Amino acid sequence: MIDFDKLRALPLFTDLSDERLRWLAEHLTEIHVKAGDVLVREGETKPVFFLVLEGECLATTSSVARQIPTNRFVAPSFFGGASLLAGRPSPGTLTAATDSHLALLPEHAFRELLRASETFSRVIFRSTLDRLTSLEATVRNREKLAALGTLAAGLAHELNNPSAAVARTADCAVATLAILKDAAVALGHSAIPSEAMSALDSLGARKGQSSGIAANALQLSAAEDALHEWLGKRGVEQPWLMAPCLARIGITPADLEPIAGCLSDEQFVASIRWLAATLELRSLVEETRRGAVRISEIVKAMKSYAYMDQAPQQAVDLHDGIDDTLTIMHHRLKHGVTVRREYDRSLPHLVVHGSELNQVWTNLIDNAIDAMEDKGEIVIRTSRDANDAVIEITDNGPGIAPEVMPHLFEPFFTTKPLGQGTGLGLDLSYQTVVQRHGGEIRVESRPGRTTFQVRLPLAPRAPASG
Known part of the structure; x- marks a missing residue:
């Protein structure tokens, strides 16, 4: 039988009589566990109340495929009351942190003590409330950090593409500049007539502005082959290097025939090398410009999304926040999700917490993408x-099951597999819309159409209590 002194060391049992302690000891089952042993897994139902008599136990919960610590129970301590009171599975995984001595109290004896001992019931309810509050706060913070990490990873991926393109084209531009320098020297030595030079320069400028014939890859390939063959017959060395940049802007053999007819072979080869290098350098500069513009757009969207260096609450255009959210979520949208915007641009600016609302749009759009399985x-x-x-976000996914609808905004409720969701995204969205902004959030769903509707007051009003 368990030593009464160990039981009395627990604040749960300070007012129990010796007779009730003997009754308690008869209902307890002692166990000894090794460090690392799992006592109960997240989502598992185990109808027992745990008393930690010696040692230490660790509680963890899954968040974005990781186990995060939420509490420690160092002897003398206890856990498991919240699951028994709510009749729900364990909200986390309990593991022995050290070799430990525990006692297990079955559910029927636990409920008997709740009725028989005021001290026991008071301590149980108080500790349950404190632990659930702490757990919720911990997981909320980790959820926000995890969401920030996911956004950061996506942004890094989005920034990598244009930055890599800028670096790549800059390297190519250096090499092309050297080719252009050699071509210019050869052009000077060949003493090409000024009329032919003007015709070459005009041809490159005119074709570049008209965007050429490259309607599709097949047409472009055919145009390159024709130029390749024609240049080769004219004695141009390595025509496969020059044909692509000429064909890209629509230059054809017919365009070059008049110029070739008034130049010697040496002059024509020098002029073609110069024209091809000039056009290639122009193309590389334009590609570098596009990459730099894309980087600037992403950075600007991220600063606006987070409302960096700005007051936390201010008058904002909701559409700007939604567009910024879509920009930084591009890595999730580009694999098969299309977005259609139907904006009422007459909506006035709203005084809101802009960065918090952007997190709402992020949660709702992210859930829509998951529901549609990325397509x-x-x-x-x-x-x-x-x-x-009124802001509505509608997806054409399979819809939400009727039995799930009443629980959508409950904290920790999720239909995602264990480790893929904490069930706090919609709860955080609800708190932001309702409690922070005095608005409403509604949902309607049927197969092929699910709509989350957010309603925000145009004039500030008192947020809902809760």
């Missing part, structure tokens, strides 16, 4: 209804 259409619609701004 489908999202429609984002804004409108005005009386004194509210």
